[in-house]
Amino acid sequence: xxxxxxxxxxxxxxxxINATAAAVIAEARARKIKVLAGRNGILGVLREELIDTTxxxxxxxxxxxxxxxxxxxxxxxxxxxxxxxxxxxxxxLAVFKAHDVxxxxxxxxxxxxxxxxxxxxxxxxxxxxxxxxxxxxxxxNDLAVTDCCPGFGSAAKYTAVSVRECALDVxxxxxxxxxxxxxxxxxxxxxxxxxxxxxAGKTADDAPHLILFPERPYxxxxxxxxxKRVVDRVGYCVVVASEGIRTADGNFVADAGGNKDSFGHTxxxxxxxFLAGRxxxxxxxxxxWTLPDYLQRSARHLASKTDLEQAMAVGKAAVQYALKGMNxxxxxxxxxxxxxxxxxxxxxxxxxxxxxxxxMPAGFIRKDGYGxxxxxxxxxxxxxxxxxxxxxxxxxxxxxxELKNPIVRRKLADWKx
Amino acid sequence: xxxxxxxxxxxxxxxxINATAAAVIAEARARKIKVLAGRNGILGVLREELIDTTxxxxxxxxxxxxxxxxxxxxxxxxxxxxxxxxxxxxxxLAVFKAHDVxxxxxxxxxxxxxxxxxxxxxxxxxxxxxxxxxxxxxxxNDLAVTDCCPGFGSAAKYTAVSVRECALDVxxxxxxxxxxxxxxxxxxxxxxxxxxxxxAGKTADDAPHLILFPERPYxxxxxxxxxKRVVDRVGYCVVVASEGIRTADGNFVADAGGNKDSFGHTxxxxxxxFLAGRxxxxxxxxxxWTLPDYLQRSARHLASKTDLEQAMAVGKAAVQYALKGMNxxxxxxxxxxxxxxxxxxxxxxxxxxxxxxxxMPAGFIRKDGYGxxxxxxxxxxxxxxxxxxxxxxxxxxxxxxELKNPIVRRKLADWKx
Numbered sequence: 096x097x098x099x100x101x102x103x104x105x106x107x108x109x110x111x112i113n114a115t116a117a118a119v120i121a122e123a124r125a126r127k128i129k130v131l132a133g134r135n136g137i138l139g140v141l142r143e144e145l146i147d148t149t150x151x152x153x154x155x156x157x158x159x160x161x162x163x164x165x166x167x168x169x170x171x172x173x174x175x176x177x178x179x180x181x182x183x184x185x186x187x188l189a190v191f192k193a194h195d196v197x198x199x200x201x202x203x204x205x206x207x208x209x210x211x212x213x214x215x216x217x218x219x220x221x222x223x224x225x226x227x228x229x230x231x232x233x234x235x236n237d238l239a240v241t242d243c244c245p246g247f248g249s250a251a252k253y254t255a256v257s258v259r260e261c262a263l264d265v266x267x268x269x270x271x272x273x274x275x276x277x278x279x280x281x282x283x284x285x286x287x288x289x290x291x292x293x294x295a296g297k298t299a300d301d302a303p304h305l306i307l308f309p310e311r312p313y314x315x316x317x318x319x320x321x322x323k324r325v326v327d328r329v330g331y332c333v334v335v336a337s338e339g340i341r342t343a344d345g346n347f348v349a350d351a352g353g354n355k356d357s358f359g360h361t362x363x364x365x366x367x368x369f370l371a372g373r374x375x376x377x378x379x380x381x382x383x384w385t386l387p388d389y390l391q392r393s394a395r396h397l398a399s400k401t402d403l404e405q406a407m408a409v410g411k412a413a414v415q416y417a418l419k420g421m422n423x424x425x426x427x428x429x430x431x432x433x434x435x436x437x438x439x440x441x442x443x444x445x446x447x448x449x450x451x452x453x454x455m456p457a458g459f460i461r462k463d464g465y466g467x468x469x470x471x472x473x474x475x476x477x478x479x480x481x482x483x484x485x486x487x488x489x490x491x492x493x494x495x496x497e498l499k500n501p502i503v504r505r506k507l508a509d510w511k512x
Numbered sequence: 513x514x515x516x517x518x519x520x521x522x523x524x525x526x527x528x529i530n531a532t533a534a535a536v537i538a539e540a541r542a543r544k545i546k547v548l549a550g551r552n553g554i555l556g557v558l559r560e561e562l563i564d565t566t567x568x569x570x571x572x573x574x575x576x577x578x579x580x581x582x583x584x585x586x587x588x589x590x591x592x593x594x595x596x597x598x599x600x601x602x603x604x605l606a607v608f609k610a611h612d613v614x615x616x617x618x619x620x621x622x623x624x625x626x627x628x629x630x631x632x633x634x635x636x637x638x639x640x641x642x643x644x645x646x647x648x649x650x651x652x653n654d655l656a657v658t659d660c661c662p663g664f665g666s667a668a669k670y671t672a673v674s675v676r677e678c679a680l681d682v683x684x685x686x687x688x689x690x691x692x693x694x695x696x697x698x699x700x701x702x703x704x705x706x707x708x709x710x711x712a713g714k715t716a717d718d719a720p721h722l723i724l725f726p727e728r729p730y731x732x733x734x735x736x737x738x739x740k741r742v743v744d745r746v747g748y749c750v751v752v753a754s755e756g757i758r759t760a761d762g763n764f765v766a767d768a769g770g771n772k773d774s775f776g777h778t779x780x781x782x783x784x785x786f787l788a789g790r791x792x793x794x795x796x797x798x799x800x801w802t803l804p805d806y807l808q809r810s811a812r813h814l815a816s817k818t819d820l821e822q823a824m825a826v827g828k829a830a831v832q833y834a835l836k837g838m839n840x841x842x843x844x845x846x847x848x849x850x851x852x853x854x855x856x857x858x859x860x861x862x863x864x865x866x867x868x869x870x871x872m873p874a875g876f877i878r879k880d881g882y883g884x885x886x887x888x889x890x891x892x893x894x895x896x897x898x899x900x901x902x903x904x905x906x907x908x909x910x911x912x913x914e915l916k917n918p919i920v921r922r923k924l925a926d927w928k929x
Contacts (some may be wrong), residue, residue, distance in 0.1 A: 108684045144751055164680025170688040257807050259909055263581025264810040267525045270552040271587040276806065294909065368785065388802040389693065390674050393681040396812060399908060479908035484901065491669055491816060491896035492676055492711065501854040 096128065098197030100417065102148075103133030103140060104232075105203030105210075108165035109246030109396040110253075111406035112232050115202055116167070117160035118410030120148050126418065131194060132505060135168035135330045137201070139209065141183060141510050143190050147503045158496035160407065161485035163395035163434035166498050169205070173206045177213050184217045186510055190227060191218075193476075193506040198417035202230040202410075204238060204477055208425060209307030209449035214424045229425035229445050230413045232406075236287040239451035240443040241427035243478055246392070247407055248402025251291030252479035253394045254280055254335075258295035258356035259314045261385065275322060275374050276333045277384040278303070279367035280417075281391060283339040288391070291475055293467035302333035304465075307370075310455060311341035311464040313348050318370075319377050321465060326380060336366045342495050396493055400481025405438070414438045436477035513545065515614030516832065519565075519605045520550030520557060521649075522627075525582035526663030526672075527812040529649050530822035530920030532619055533584070534577035535827030536647070539566050541573075543835065548611060548920060552585035554618070554627065558600060558927050565919045567683025575615035575825065577904035579813035583915050590623045594630050601634045603927055608635075608642060608925040615834035619647040619827075621655060625842060628867035632840045646842035646862050647830045649823075651809045653704040656868035657860040658844035660895055662826055668708030669896035671697055672750075674804065675712035679719030682800070684750035692739060692791050693750045695720070695800040696784035698808060700756040702872050703727055705808070708892055709752035710884035719750035721882075723807050724787075726756035727872060728881040730765050732739045735787075736794050738882060743801060753783045813910055817898025822855070829857040853894035898914070 100123050104112055109423035115131070124128045132146040133139035139146070146167050148156075159166055174180045191199065201211040208229040231238050249445035258278055265276045280288040286308035296302050304325040307313060325332035342347045349366045367384040374382045405428055412426035424442040431437040459471035465477075485493035517540050520527055540547045549563040550556035557562070563584050565573075576583055608616065609753070620629040630909045632644035647654050652666035675695055682693045695895040697705040703725035713719050721742040724730060733893035757765045766783045784801040787903035791799045822845055841859040848854040876888035884892075894918035 104684070108681055138687060162680065163677050165684030168687060171685070172688055186926070225707040245517065255909055256813055257811070259912065260580050260810040260812060261806040262524055263579070263912060264806045267521070267582030267586045268588070270555060270585060270591055273806075294907065299910045383805050385805040385807055386801070386803045387807065388800050389681045389690075390802055390804065390807075393677040394674070395677060396673055477721055480652070481902055481908065482901070487899055489897065490711065490893055492672055492900065495676065495680065 096418065099195050100128050100130045100198040100200065101133065101140065101145070101191065101196040102130055102200045103136045103202065104165040104167055104169040105136045105201060105207040106171060107234065107392060108163070108169050109232055109392050110163045110249040110398050111233050111245055111403050112202060113164065113166045113237050114160040114403055114406040115232065115245060115483050116411035119200060119414055122349045122411045122414040126414070127417070130169040133194070134500070134502065135212060136170035136172065137174070138170045138172055139162060139168065140190050141186055143505045143507050143510065144370050144502045145194060145489070145503050150501050151498055155496050155498060158494065159498070161395060161493070162495040163393040168501065174210050174213065176327055177217060187214055187223060188217055188223060189507060194503070197224060197226065199225060199227045200230050200417060201227070202232050202414050203314060204233040204235070205450055205452060208445050211307060211450045212423055212445040213376040220475050223485055226417050226420050226422045228413045228417050230409055231425060231427060234281060234288065235285065237285050237452050239448050241455050242430040242438065243405070243407035243428055245402060247287060248399035248405070248478035249394065249397070250281070250288055252399040253391050253397050254291045255294035255479055256286050256397060257387065258292045258303055258333065258335060262295065265331050266358045270321060273383045274331050274380040275382040276335065277367040277370045277382065278333070278335045279365055279384070279386045280335055282309060283451065284309060287455055288338045289335050289337035289458060290455060290467050290471055292477065293471065294475055294479060300329050303335040304329065304332045305334045307336040307340045308460055308464070309335065309337045309341065310460060311403060312343040313340045314343070315373065317394060319373065322374055323378055334370065336370055337367050340366060363478050395485055399479045399485045400483040401478055403483045408440050416442055433473050433477065436480070513835065515666065516612050517545050517547045517556065517615040517617065517831070518562070518608065518613040519547055519617045520553045520619065521582040521584055521586040522553045522618060522624040523586060523588060524647055525586050525652065525666060526651050526809050527580045527815050528662055528820050529619060529665040530579050531577040531582065531823040532647060532649065532827035533670065534573050535824040536617060536831055536921040537568065537573050539797065539828045539831040543831070545572060545835070548613070549584040551917070551919065553587035554587065555587045555589055556585065556593070557607050557662045558603055560924050560927065562611060563917045563922050568915055572913050574788035575911065576915070578812060578910070579912040581808040582678045584917065591627050591630065594634060601630060604631055604709045605634055605638060605640060605822045606924060609640060614641060614643065616644045617647050617830050618644070619649050621650040621652070622865065622869060624868055625862050629840055629862040629866050643834045643837050643839045644672055645834050646865060647843060648842060651705065652699060652702060652703050653678055654869050656865050656870050659847040660822070660845055661822035662819060664704060665822070665895035666811065666814070667698070667705055667809050668892060669806050670814050671705050671708045672896055673814060674722050675709045675750065675752060675902040678802065682748050682750060690800045691748050691797045692799040693832050694787050694799065695750070695752045696782055696801070696803045697752055697754050699726060701726060701869065703754045704872055706752050706754035707872065707876060707884050707888055708896065710888065711892055711896060717746050720752040721746065721749045722751045724751065724757045725877055725881070725885055726755040726758065727793055727877060729760040730757045731760070732790065736790065739791055740795055746907050751787065753787055755783050757783060762770060782816045803839070810908060815900045816896045818895055820900045824871055825857050833859055850890050850894065853897065859892040883929040
């Protein structure tokens with residue numbers, strides 16, 4: 096087949112999005128298809144900054160599968176409707192034509208699925224033969240249709256293992272020092288990662304003792320009562336709090352500090368910092384807290400093997416769907432059974448994915464609102480199963496690859512917004 | 513030999529202090545010596561809450577070597593001078609006598625070495641035959657005499673790997689999103705862990721681009737200028753900041769926010785939060801930050817093999833020294849050569865360790881104050897070398913052991929302070 100395949104990464108990166116990229120490139124190479132990559136995602140396409148992946152060795156592409164971050168650069172650029180952003184969509188098409196791009200693979204979340212869908216519509220309008228494929232990725236696990244999102248399982252494993260480890264630390268210190276520990280998990284709208292923290296323990300006295308979900312209103316009086324109750328019973332209390340929790344009136348708890356300190360400087364505290372302060376002020380207990388932030392989504396050293404396999408499987412399937420002309424689709428993960436955990440990849444129409452958001456099922460949150468149910472555990476546990484550590488160098492650090500990322504010669508005039 | 517060996521953990525726990533405990537117990541068992549452990553460190557000795565380790569299986573003790581936290585509980589209790597704290601020291605001796613304790617192994621930092629030393633003096637005063645051994649442990653790496661401290665290498669490896677990973681994330685996002693990332697490392701008085709973050713990169717453009725050490729005064733104007741310069745040159749900037757940095761007038765930067773938010777609530781922001789706010793306010797750049805807190809010292813999943821081996825070696829040597837009656841000593845690590853890295857254990861007098869603090873050599877900090885030197889790299893790099901992952905369960909989480917920790921029957925009256 097003649098023509099070029101263009102791959103681009105979008106939105107927040109993950110521990111395994113490069114594994115998807117590696118699978119895309121390997122599969123395309125096996126079929127003698129040239130792969131270009133957008134430098135910094137769709138922005139690189141608009142700017143005609145296209146990376147020539149053919150210059151990378153097979154070893155570098157294999158190493159890409161164990162390297163976190165986004166090797167070609169990602170971006171946070173959301174295109175609007177075809178009408179509102181007409182000029183940008185037409186520019187994309189012009190770049191595709193100039194480089195004989197026949198297959199466009201956009202690796203991201205809801206927004207990216209939407210962009211891929213719109214590009215495919217515009218191409219049809221102009222009778223330009225283009226197959227657009229959305230490739231799923233997000234640590235937030237909020238994509239519709241797919242059973243889970245590549246990237247989530249590894250962040251979930253990081254969360255569960257980290258909560259388990261810091262809980263052992265707190266348990267040892269609690270008698271004379273720290274009695275409460277707060278772990279802040281990503282998840283602005285859905286509590287998937289906070290729920291994964293629940294996998295750290297099995298019984299009521301195991302950490303985490305309390306999980307705060309964005310799906311439930313934050314009730315400070317009740318929360319503090321619960322903390323005190325756990326400390327009285329267990330001797331210490333480990334809390335996993337989702338960054339997105341809100342009070343009953345809809346305000347983010349993370350904003351409750353007013354975002355300014357007493358000197359008028361911007362205060363970037365977040366939820367864990369705030370909750371820790373409340374526990375200290377109200378209960379007088381010594382408290383520590385952690386905000387892992389990007390560490391939780393870039394910890395390739397602690398990737399889930401299940402997640403890695405799924406990230407590579409969607410990459411491979413994306414190329415296969417593209418070459419079959421299965422336009423406006425996304426390879427998604429379908430769960431066949433929980434125990435043993437079995438899954439397969441199947442195509443889903445981008446229409447069903449774009450701009451939808453998968454909420455966590457209500458049945459995943461315990462009735463009291465502070466923990467996960469057996470149903471949640473059954474869903475989550477297979478996703479963090481298995482280890483896939485990267486190779487380490489003599490320097491004690493993983494051998495993460497840095498690509499050469501040469502830009503192909505431009506053929507069009509400069510792009511101005 | 514007849515008599516009991518008492519082991520206790522002290523101060524902040526580490527990823528490998530239990531490995532030291534495992535080595536102590538295994539070595540004592542091989543010599544048919546009974547080991548009791550203080551529940552929550554020295555506090556358990558005062559309270560006569562002594563854990564009978566003979567009830568644990570050999571498999572449980574082996575598993576202890578890959579379990580983070582402090583399996584018998586630790587504590588933050590510092591005994592004062594023999595005069596000021598006479599009653600407590602005499603209580604310790606009374607408990608030792610009641611349980612035929614002939615060997616006391618205290619696993620901790622400077623303070624613990626001091627306590628072990630004082631107990632040994634009191635025992636001599638009362639003609640009670642007791643051998644006291646200090647066993648080194650601290651993520652802060654600030655113990656005198658020993659080349660490095662068990663616990664530090666694993667926290668250092670966590671720091672270097674985490675900085676490397678989040679830097680790859682920021683690099684991918686920088687064009688349209690986060691341009692500055694601040695990582696807060698433990699180290700109230702010395703910048704050892706911040707320096708370890710320097711191992712994440714090799715060249716000037718590699719992250720971390722700036723390291724803030726407590727050994728150098730924090731100059732805000734210069735720091736912000738440096739951040740801007742790095743962003744202009746590299747496109748993004750990763751900062752590792754030690755929690756203990758101070759301004760020229762000696763105030764902790766972590767306290768600069770006033771510790772209250774605009775609502776008068778306690779604000780537990782820390783250094784990274786503060787620096788991130790300053791970067792945002794002054795440079796207008798999008799910034800993310802992380803406070804790993806306890807995660808950095810409990811991440812047994814990412815332990816350094818060198819560190820693990822040293823933690824076990826000091827435990828084994830401590831028992832050997834004890835049984836040889838080498839009173840008031842500590843097994844320390846002596847570096848024989850850098851390349852290849854070779855080390856051995858040798859005894860050091862507790863007098864030389866107690867209440868001393870090892871500072872980071874001035875030659876480890878780059879002249880401009882924002883990075884590490886080749887000498888620092890030569891010292892640090894072997895300490896994070898090698899991997900020693902714990903076994904994982906089918907649930908995707910390491911198989912950390914929970915001991916039974918039965919308390920032996922008490923023989924004395926209650927202890928009241």
